[in-house]
Amino acid sequence: MTKQKSVRRWTAEVTTKRKRLNALRRRYERTKNDEALKEQRKSKYFKERKEYQITIKKEKINSWKDYCNLTLHTNPWNSIYKIAAHKTRSNHTMTTLQKTDGTITTNLEETMETMADHSIPKDDSTDDTEQPKK
DSSP states (O other): OOOOOSSTTOOHHHHHHHHHHHHHHHHHHHOOSOHHHHHHHHHHHHHHHHHHHHHHHHHHHHHHHHHHHHSOSSOTTSHHHHHHTTOOOOOOOOOOOBOTTSOBOOSHHHHHHHHHHHHSOOOOGGGOOHHHHO
């Protein structure tokens, strides 16, 4: 069983091209004495780099097209359109809480107040010694 790649557009072709590009870069950078050979390797490296960038761009587009084709065609307002229009967001709704007297909070303000009363201890000045009073 093979593990799913974290980036869906990463294919075996992209991996092969990346390894080849890294090898060409190392070969070009290690050439010190022969200027003609260094220029030849430099041009070969930059040509290969351009092809690698084109391959990456092509795979990104293909990946997006595949994703679009997987969604349902029946709903025109599905996730693709929401992503494109930046309409995706998570809902952070506070739930109700039961107070110490047994009643339930009815709105956000009351819920936050109940949480603060429970979480933040009261400062009772009668318990203070002389040092904190100063």
